[in-house]
Amino acid sequence: MTKSEAIFPARRQALYDMHRYSAAIRSGDLLFISGQVGAREDGSPEPDFGKQVELAFNNLQAVLEAAGGTFDDIIDVTTFHTDPEQQFDAVLAVKDKIFAQAPYPNWTAVGVNWLAGFDFEIKVIARLP
Secondary structure, three states: OOOEEEEOOOOOHHHHHHHOOOOEEEEOOEEEEEEEEOEOOOOOEOOOHHHHHHHHHHHHHHHHHHOOOOHHHEEEEEEEEOOHHHHHHHHHHHHHHHOOOOOOOEEEEEEOOOOOOOOEEEEEEEEOO
């Protein structure tokens, strides 16, 4: 049986301890990353939506790096949007920089009405070397 390992990015474990969940769980060669949001250093939402999306991807990158991975290791993406129709272009602008060429990960986008004060969240599954 494969033992799971909790992964935390540098200097952010207290946030996860406070809410009692892990930033990511590695099980074998798979990494399951919890939803990442565009939080400023104090934990509050970045008010500018485009910057909030960039911060969410930056936070995602920090978790990937803590596990020894990169964006190239991502195989599955789920994003959550509070106003998908209005936000999609801003999300695609950031997403297309990170996933600039095929093969692209699969992606599911979900419209939601609440993200604890945030307007965008991204969770992924990655396969690590």
